[in-house]
Amino acid sequence: MSPTYAAPLLSLAQFRALVDSASTAPSPDNNQPWLFSEADGAIDCYHDPSRALPSDVRGMFDLTGLGAAIENICISARAEGLEPRVEAIGDDEPDQRAKRAMGPAMGPAMGPEADRGDLLSSNPTGPRHVATVSFKTPDTSVANDPLRRHLEGRHTCRKPYSRQPLPVAARDRIEEQVRQFPGAQLDWLSGARALKETARIVALADLLRFQHRPFHEELFRQLRFDRQSVVATRDGLDVRTLELPRGIPAVLKWLGDWRRMQRVHRLGLGRLLAMPSARLVRCSGAVGVLSVSGWSTSELLTAGRALQRAWLAATAEGLALQPLGSVPIYLAMSNRPSLAGDCHHDLADRHPCLADRLAPAQQRTLSQLKQRWERLYDAPQGRVLSMLFRIGYSRPASARSLRRPVDELILSCPELE
Structure with missing residues (x-):
């Protein structure tokens, strides 16, 4: 009934x-x-x-x-x-x-x-x-x-994971949660070669976040370097959740000054900042690729519902998960002219697109990121990459966001x- x-x-x-x-x-x-x-x-x-x-x-x-x-x-x-x-x-x-x-x-x-x-x-x-x-x-x-x-x-874990491949049964149970939502699709990148190339792509995305001043400022607005700010705001990224080695949080805080970050790039050391994230992607059981069929509010909400159920299912399997959001966002920026007419609500107009102000060198980084991704992942025409995430077995996270x-x-x- x-x-x-x-x-x-x-x-x-x-x-x-x-x-x-x-x-x-x-x-x-x-x-x-x-x-x-x-x-x-x-x-x-x-x-x-x-x-x-x-x-x-x-x-x-x-x-x-x-x-x-x-x-x-x-x-x-x-x-x-x-x-x-x-x-x-x-x-x-x-x-x-x-x-x-x-x-x-x-x-x-x-x-x-x-x-x-x-x-x-x-x-x-x-x-x-x-x-x-x-x-x-x-x-x-x-x-x-x-x-x-x-x-x-359920929480984000940024520790290194085991390279042990995901059990087929566990992967199937995670996929089953996504299949409940029409239009949502979960694919996998696995194996040493695919993970190595994904790591390069993630490193390019992270490099771009440190190279472009608006991206840099956005990141440091979200970071919380001390317990007082963590408790006062109860939002943003508690630096303890980044699982950084001892002493590195102080270095990261020092780099919050854009002039210092510029000096790092002038010395050719900027790529060192992207190395940790690349290493973490290589130290994973697999990378998940979640996509939906369009840009409407309904479809983007569906992406979130599917992601949450997949993440909860991974938690039930004893698996750790970390979203790799820079890649989908920067790919969306690189495709921005083609989005016209795909989404009619005004969210797009409430903030200027930060990619419009990229310097030529940063545009080249973005273009390289897109080209590498398209060679790695043959996305069906018209699909929207909603989220990339790494997944695998790991020790528990040291801290969780409030x-x-x-x-x-x-x-x-x-x-x-």
């Missing part, structure tokens, strides 16, 4: 618990670009552009992160006996729900004086409603999602007050 779509009203405790689950999702450099509100027993999910990274082409990674957060809501809802249904808001659809989120901000994410209801209704660069998760009470009990127990355990408090993620809702 099919479930009955009678929308149950969420209690405040249920709503907060689901938002708390959403908050554990991965996001680009741990920027946590999400906000949530309750409306008629459903959860409206918003993209918060005030937390976007300028390098994020068309909000691709922010929407991927939101998709992962939405999947966490779905997984946790089933544990509450609720069957979730996700409705993405089309790129050309007017936002009919923004007016539901009313009242003063419940946290400092957009400034202590910000009224989020006003921002939603009148500010063109304010939070954008991208999806609604509604719930139904089925006539029969909802099967508990087996991935639920791994939500808290998350912002739930109160900072909730748009005030009269129904819950």
Whole structure:
């Protein structure tokens, strides 16, 4: 018998618990670009552009992160006996729900004086409603999602991995999670030759991040070098999660001054900065290649949902995982002229594309990256590379990134007050 779509009203405790689950999702450099509100027993999910990274082409990674957060809501809802249904808001659809989120901000994410209801209704660069998760009470009990127990355990691990190939059965179970989403596809790069070439490509991407001043500044805005800043912001990259050798965090902090970084490049030492990431890719069981069929909000959210389930399945298998996001972002930048018309929402216009200001030498690096990738991976025409990740067996990570408090993620809702 099919479930009955009678929308149950969420209690405040249920709503907060689901938002708390959403908050554990991965996001680009741990920027946590999400906000949530309750409306008629459903959860409206918003993209918060005030937390976007300028390098994020068309909000691709922010929407991927939101998709992962939405999947966490779905997984946790089933544990509450609720069957979730996700409705993405089309790129050309007017936002009919923004007016539901009313009242003063419940946290400092957009400034202590910000009224989020006003921002939603009148500010063109304010939070954008991208999806609604509604719930139904089925006539029969909802099967508990087996991935639920791994939500808290999922994390990024940047340690070296074993080169042991992934067991075929484990790989199949991870792929099975991705196949649940039409349009999502997971391929694998494995073997010494493919991993070595992938390592070169990742090194080029990392070199570009250190070469171009806007990319460099973006990275250092996200880094947290001391415990005080980690706890104060509860976002960004805790330098302890980078698994750097003793003494290297101090060197990295010193290189946060662009003039010093320029001197390093003038001495021809810039490529040394990309060597650690290349070594880590070579020390992996495989590299996963996640793609979707287009650039719409719905498809990018699907990428995030598929990534999250694949990551949780990897966690269930005892496997470590690290996203390699620089490669998809820079490939998207290199293809930027061909994106015209593929995505109609205004995320693309909220930040200028940092690739437009690349110097000729940096353009050559970007071109080399693209050429190497196209020789390595024969992508089907029209597919969008959503994420690259390394995967394998490893010791546990030394530290994990923090998350912002739930109160900072909730748009005030009269129904819950």
